[in-house]
Amino acid sequence: MKGGRVTVIMPAFNEESSLPLVLRDIPRDIADEVIVVDNASTDATADVATEGGARVVREARRGYGSACLRGLAAIAESSLPPPDVVVFLDADYSDYPEDMRRIVAPIVSGEADFIIGTRTTGGAERGSLPPQVRFGNWLSATLLAILYGHRFSDLGPFRAMRYESLLELGLVDTNFGWNVEMQIKAIRRGLRIREVPVRYRKRVGVSKISGTMSGTFRAGWKIIYTIFKYSVRRSPTRSHARTVAPRP
Ligand SMILES: Nc1nc2c(ncn2[C@@H]2O[C@H](COP(=O)(O)OP(=O)(O)OP(=O)(O)O)[C@@H](O)[C@H]2O)c(=O)[nH]1
Numbered sequence: 001m002k003g004g005r006v007t008v009i010m011p012a013f014n015e016e017s018s019l020p021l022v023l024r025d026i027p028r029d030i031a032d033e034v035i036v037v038d039n040a041s042t043d044a045t046a047d048v049a050t051e052g053g054a055r056v057v058r059e060a061r062r063g064y065g066s067a068c069l070r071g072l073a074a075i076a077e078s079s080l081p082p083p084d085v086v087v088f089l090d091a092d093y094s095d096y097p098e099d100m101r102r103i104v105a106p107i108v109s110g111e112a113d114f115i116i117g118t119r120t121t122g123g124a125e126r127g128s129l130p131p132q133v134r135f136g137n138w139l140s141a142t143l144l145a146i147l148y149g150h151r152f153s154d155l156g157p158f159r160a161m162r163y164e165s166l167l168e169l170g171l172v173d174t175n176f177g178w179n180v181e182m183q184i185k186a187i188r189r190g191l192r193i194r195e196v197p198v199r200y201r202k203r204v205g206v207s208k209i210s211g212t213m214s215g216t217f218r219a220g221w222k223i224i225y226t227i228f229k230y231s232v233r234r235s236p237t238r239s240h241a242r243t244v245a246p247r248p
């Protein structure tokens with residue numbers, strides 16, 4: 001993109017039917033590179049990703065966070081210049097890739113470090129955010145506000161961050177805690193956080209998390225656990241400061 005290099009990381013697990021649509025709609029004047037992380041798919045995800053012009057990397061260890069970490073490793077290993085901005089986008093065609101323009105712009109212009117696409121004010125299609133997702137988002141946002149002092153309206157997956165900030169956060173979660181860990185660490189790090197309304201629709205292909213009871217339960221539990229886990233831990237900078245305190 002003019003003014004800043006943008007790389008998109010797209011975790012994909014068995015998304016052969018939706019992925020071509022996502023790749024088709026990504027604005028190419030914005031995304032300089034699209035990395036599809038094939039997360040041990042058993043369908044033609046990798047093939048359709050290559051056909052759609054993406055760079056494909058594989059991650060055998062299942063989990064949303066594992067896939068995102070693999071995407072970041074692919075950027076670090078690349079011979080291309082590092083990006084200024086990294087965008088995370090799901091491969092299920094629930095988000096509108098066209099909204100990337102608005103997600104990336106405040107970072108490229110230097111107004112923000114971290115943008116979350118919020119689905120609660122952006123006009124989500126009826127049925128695309130089931131009641132359990134809306135409730136989970138509300139609960140998580142309320143806990144984040146109480147424990148960390150920043151109110152989000154959503155934990156949406158369509159988001160962007162300055163690459164340097166992302167490296168500073170040192171994210172580690174390998175599955176459902178990835179997004180909320182990013183939000184917690186962004187608050188603690190004092191990043192300039194903004195929300196941008198995005199549209200949202202029912203996914204293409206088979207629902208894996210929010211459309212199933214077990215997926216909803218596992219994801220919800222992990223998100224709440226992560227929120228509490230970091231609240232009882234010292235922030236990394238402070239604990240570091242303690243361990244390197246001057247010797248007498
Ligand atoms: N469920 C799941 N998704 C993964 C995994 N690795 C990558 N993904 C991708 O992560 C994105 C989000 O997963 P989704 O299944 O859309 O999760 P969701 O939006 O909460 O729920 P549904 O859309 O109802 O399934 C999709 O692009 C998946 O293909 C994994 O191990 N498990």
Ligand SMILES: [Mg+2]
Pocket residue numbers: 090092094203
């Ligand atoms: Mg989805």
